[in-house]
Amino acid sequence: MYQVEEATQLSENVYQIWVNAPQVARHARAGQFLIIRVDETGERIPLTISATKGDSVRVIYMAVGKTTELLATKKKGDVLADIVGPLGTPSEIKNYGTVVVIGGGVGIASTPIIAREAKEAGNHVIGIIGARNKDLLILEDEMEEVCDELFITTDDGSKGVHGFASTVLEDLLKERTIGCVWIVGPAIMMKVTSRVTIPYKVKTFVSLNPIMVDGTGMCGSCRVTVGGETKFACVDGPEFDAHQVDFDSLMQRQRMYVDEEKEAREHFHHHDHHGGCGCCGGKH
Amino acid sequence: MAEEMKDFKEVNKGLSEENAVLEALRCMNCVIPHCVKGCPVGIDIPAFIQKVAEKDFEGAAAVIKADNMLPAICGRVCPQESQCEGECILAKKEKPVAIGALERYVADREREHGTKLPAVAEPTGKRVAVVGSGPAGLTAAAELARFGHKVTVFESLHEAGGVLTYGIPEFRLPKAIVKAEIEQVKALGVEVRLNHLVGRSVPVEELLGYDAVFLGTGAGLPYFMGMEGENLNGVYSANEFLTRVNLMHANCFPEFDTPVKRGCKVVVVGGGNVAMDAARVARRLGAAVTLVYRRREEDLPARAVEVKNAHEEGVEFLCCANPVRVVGETAVEGVECVRMEMCEVDASGRPKPTCIEGSEFTLEADVFIEAIGQGPNPLLVSMIPGLERERRGNLVVDEDGRTTVARVYAAGDAATGAATVIWAMGSAKKAAAAIDKALKEE
Numbered sequence A: 001m002y003q004v005e006e007a008t009q010l011s012e013n014v015y016q017i018w019v020n021a022p023q024v025a026r027h028a029r030a031g032q033f034l035i036i037r038v039d040e041t042g043e044r045i046p047l048t049i050s051a052t053k054g055d056s057v058r059v060i061y062m063a064v065g066k067t068t069e070l071l072a073t074k075k076k077g078d079v080l081a082d083i084v085g086p087l088g089t090p091s092e093i094k095n096y097g098t099v100v101v102i103g104g105g106v107g108i109a110s111t112p113i114i115a116r117e118a119k120e121a122g123n124h125v126i127g128i129i130g131a132r133n134k135d136l137l138i139l140e141d142e143m144e145e146v147c148d149e150l151f152i153t154t155d156d157g158s159k160g161v162h163g164f165a166s167t168v169l170e171d172l173l174k175e176r177t178i179g180c181v182w183i184v185g186p187a188i189m190m191k192v193t194s195r196v197t198i199p200y201k202v203k204t205f206v207s208l209n210p211i212m213v214d215g216t217g218m219c220g221s222c223r224v225t226v227g228g229e230t231k232f233a234c235v236d237g238p239e240f241d242a243h244q245v246d247f248d249s250l251m252q253r254q255r256m257y258v259d260e261e262k263e264a265r266e267h268f269h270h271h272d273h274h275g276g277c278g279c280c281g282g283k284h
Numbered sequence B: 001m002a003e004e005m006k007d008f009k010e011v012n013k014g015l016s017e018e019n020a021v022l023e024a025l026r027c028m029n030c031v032i033p034h035c036v037k038g039c040p041v042g043i044d045i046p047a048f049i050q051k052v053a054e055k056d057f058e059g060a061a062a063v064i065k066a067d068n069m070l071p072a073i074c075g076r077v078c079p080q081e082s083q084c085e086g087e088c089i090l091a092k093k094e095k096p097v098a099i100g101a102l103e104r105y106v107a108d109r110e111r112e113h114g115t116k117l118p119a120v121a122e123p124t125g126k127r128v129a130v131v132g133s134g135p136a137g138l139t140a141a142a143e144l145a146r147f148g149h150k151v152t153v154f155e156s157l158h159e160a161g162g163v164l165t166y167g168i169p170e171f172r173l174p175k176a177i178v179k180a181e182i183e184q185v186k187a188l189g190v191e192v193r194l195n196h197l198v199g200r201s202v203p204v205e206e207l208l209g210y211d212a213v214f215l216g217t218g219a220g221l222p223y224f225m226g227m228e229g230e231n232l233n234g235v236y237s238a239n240e241f242l243t244r245v246n247l248m249h250a251n252c253f254p255e256f257d258t259p260v261k262r263g264c265k266v267v268v269v270g271g272g273n274v275a276m277d278a279a280r281v282a283r284r285l286g287a288a289v290t291l292v293y294r295r296r297e298e299d300l301p302a303r304a305v306e307v308k309n310a311h312e313e314g315v316e317f318l319c320c321a322n323p324v325r326v327v328g329e330t331a332v333e334g335v336e337c338v339r340m341e342m343c344e345v346d347a348s349g350r351p352k353p354t355c356i357e358g359s360e361f362t363l364e365a366d367v368f369i370e371a372i373g374q375g376p377n378p379l380l381v382s383m384i385p386g387l388e389r390e391r392r393g394n395l396v397v398d399e400d401g402r403t404t405v406a407r408v409y410a411a412g413d414a415a416t417g418a419a420t421v422i423w424a425m426g427s428a429k430k431a432a433a434a435i436d437k438a439l440k441e442e
Helices: A066-071 A105-120 A140-146 A165-175 A187-195 A247-254 A258-270 B002-006 B017-025 B034-038 B045-053 B057-065 B071-077 B099-113 B135-146 B175-187 B238-247 B273-284 B304-312 B378-383 B421-441
Strands: A002-011 A014-020 A033-037 A044-048 A051-053 A056-062 A082-087 A098-104 A124-131 A149-154 A180-184 A203-207 A223-226 A229-232 A239-241 B127-131 B150-154 B191-193 B212-215 B235-237 B265-269 B288-293 B316-319 B321-327 B334-345 B351-355 B361-364 B367-370 B408-410
Touching: A033 A056, A044 A056, A056 A066, A056 A105, A066 A258, A098 A105, A098 A165, A098 A187, A105 A124, A105 A140, A105 A180, A124 A140, A124 A165, A140 A149, A149 A165, A165 A187, A180 A187, A187 A203, A187 A247, A223 A239, A223 A247, B017 B045, B017 B099, B034 B045, B045 B057, B045 B099, B057 B071, B057 B099, B071 B099, B071 B175, B071 B421, B099 B175, B127 B135, B135 B150, B135 B175, B135 B212, B135 B421, B175 B191, B212 B421, B235 B238, B238 B273, B238 B367, B265 B273, B265 B321, B265 B361, B273 B288, B273 B304, B273 B367, B288 B321, B321 B351, B408 B421
Parallel strands: A098 A124, A098 A180, A124 A149, A180 A203, B127 B150, B127 B212, B150 B191, B212 B408, B235 B367, B265 B288, B265 B367, B288 B316
Antiparallel strands: A002 A014, A014 A056, A033 A044, A033 A082, A051 A056, A203 A239, A223 A229, B321 B334, B334 B351, B334 B361
């Protein structure tokens, strides 16, 4: 069992949670993730490691379905059934000169840890964080602290640049020499934004978010096509060369269980008790 | 049979006491018991069977557990026909003694009547790390604990058991039995740390700080055929399909949160026990299931009893055929196959299947499961410097399980490639004996 040490809401439907998980916190690096199972009947969901402090690890997530909505009810002192990690290959951090770290929406959660490690490796770090509107922006202070320069974008212009991160990125590429770019966000945002760097031939990493089960390379649920080859995002990634990724296949596979996800959510909101499938020994 | 299709209850109900005793009385108590040689963990089979014949069930359990801490599991899933029972002198005349069923009876009876632990030696002060809690890891852990060493098992999943938990379905191996036998191993003083992926949650340097390391990481990396359409929605590796159902209880969705595509028409490719398990699970989820196998039915590598059960449960067998393409827009709509003909016998003694050109046909399907084999997961082994692998990725080990790195041993599927539960246990037992010897010589 893993104890929740802090749980707060950051914006509409976005929550952060600090959990005591020494085996994860002590070894986590930028770009890695963990898998959480909330309770005994729960599913395993991957979440990016957003920060660590001693034996605690932070994840930030959007409540979009059964499991994340259940997680959002957890308060300080509650326990989670399982946490395993850190999983995945760490970000390829080295001295690239100048790097740009871009976060979109809840994907911003992954950016401070990448920016911090990039800074420590001697890079000049430029952050771009974007959201639909100013209320959905998160971790602005943290990014401000760790980045040499920070740009903010909102789709509706309610704060910072009116528009997308790609616009700011394009301007930067025109003006300066950029060594490497990281983009973390929804698949469609990563697809569109990463196209901007193609003409400039700038190494661009994206953090893919396919469906996962074990997260250790034993099932292939998270398989993605990169450079024409099948890769398992949980062990070969989750970060890959954006220009090699088949985003359309990724997005198609992300939708595999939309009906079931809806059913699970409805079941969660309308049924507290269940009909005796026998699996839980009648505990519920 | 229709009744069994609805649930995941165990198909084989086991022997009654009366039948167990009658069966035990058939044993000839041979002077040179070939059955023992056929058992990879070397159980004193005639001795335990004599005790069953005398109705000394506690005594029988003690004899078995001197050599095997997982008898309720082995009695169920071992391919006895090619091991102990295959060597039984009575197999030549009529039917061999049902050693597996008797082992299972003794273990089940003991579990119901209160278990007794075998003796554990005085603590030696040595620490051994066991990586993986499948059949190999559990066996090595139990043996090493009995030798008096302090054993820590690292398991990456949230439940112990490896393939016993995520792979073999409930109707062949009830999970309550797996849990109970693992509890017995823990009761010997073995510590099991779940949710610990070695190489990630436990640095390799920390692992190598133990007096000895046993790698029982299995062969959990699924192979895919590498054909067009393989990433369409509804295409599963058998590992994923079985993990969703066996470990995550997707058959009980939405009471349990993990979903699985049940499918109306499921196609499974492969001919081993994993393919049979996947096909039989898919039947229980309500689908019409076709199993495609490239050789002839008599060449199926699965146990005969699993094939028979699959037939009885309504799995359609389509032999001498092989998938070449998955058809569909975003999700699976069909599986294009080609017919195969059997040409000359290959080195393995089986006929070599060859495609018949122009024989393509398409099976309608909404779920497609690939059960064509697994290899060792390369993650951990790539992190231990000096650990050599052979061409197929299996760890290079000697007879006693020594790897190419000092104090690091390996056994089971990680060393041999995907094999059986009992082979994993047999090789793990040998490695544990070698570790014990090395530690005591220090």
